[in-house]
Amino acid sequence: DAGITQSPRHKVTETGTPVTLRCHQTENHRYMYWYRQDPGHGLRLIHYSYGVKDTDKGEVSDGYSVSRSKTEDFLLTLESATSSQTSVYFCAISSPLNSGANVLTFGAGSRLTVL
């Protein structure tokens, strides 16, 4: 296994509250990603990181912020959760195949419900 853990795995919260999801990796990978998965949309990239303190936006970054103060931890924060952010959130790391292509290995997911 790639050594990725997400916490919490399940969370129910109320609209307007802050939420932080944590992704921890033990593989010392440079690239880390946060995706959300919703019916009819598939997986969509929220933010990604290419190193400590180096992050960039994905396609659905509004309402989310991230931080990476250590190689092993990538945090996703919802400053003020909304019902539209009810989703399953997956963290991933990127590692190269022998061909040079990068593949993603995912954590088990964090299921967030915003009431």
Add this chain to the structure above:
Amino acid sequence: RKEVEQDPGPFNVPEGATVAFNCTYSNSASQSFFWYRQDCRKEPKLLMSVYSSGNEDGRFTAQLNRASQYISLLIRDSKLSDSATYLCVVNKASNTGKLIFGQGTTLQVKP
């Protein structure tokens, strides 16, 4: 138009059947292609990479047609355990590793 498009299915097939999934992508500069498998309420896992020359892994065959911007996955002799959602995935032709996912095709293999 979505960057990666798949027929969501579901495909309902009997055990032992051969089934094929297709996927189209819009960015002609894409360089890397994959099929991922996702079981219900689990994370996606890499099934196989897709190469221009086509590649086979046991009962699974993947093919890429760059001219038509089309990827396929063929599963022969379907097993009950093949029931899952199959995600077509395309790299955005950059070195960030950013991947674009199709919404997936659901396969249900029945006894």
